[in-house]
Amino acid sequence: MFNKDTKEFQCNNCGKNIETGEVVWTKWQFPPKNNASQLKSRKALEFENVPILCSACSEKLIAKF
Ligand SMILES: [Zn+2]
Incomplete structure (x- = not known):
């Protein structure tokens, strides 16, 4: 976030x-x-306020599935 x-x-x-x-x-x-990858910028992430997991948490959580 x-x-x-x-x-x-x-x-x-x-x-x-x-x-x-x-x-x-x-x-x-x-x-x-391919040329739309530029949309995944910090500004876009900020604007969308997408959920973010750090690598440590993503490994822990994905391991539960
Ligand atoms: Zn974390």
């Missing part, structure tokens, strides 16, 4: 701040075309 107060992206599970370049899991629709 995007925290509007701190202007940081945070893990939805543990609340950890997401660093630039960090590998994360996001609930995001697959882009329709």
Whole structure:
């Protein structure tokens, strides 16, 4: 999620701040075309406020399925 107060992206599970370049899991629709990948920018993620999981949480949660 995007925290509007701190202007940081945070893990939805543990609340950890997401660093630039960090590998994360996001609930995001697959882009329709190759050239549409530009839409997956920080601004777009901020605007959509998509759920984000840090790599540690995504590994833990996905392992439960
Ligand atoms: Zn986390």
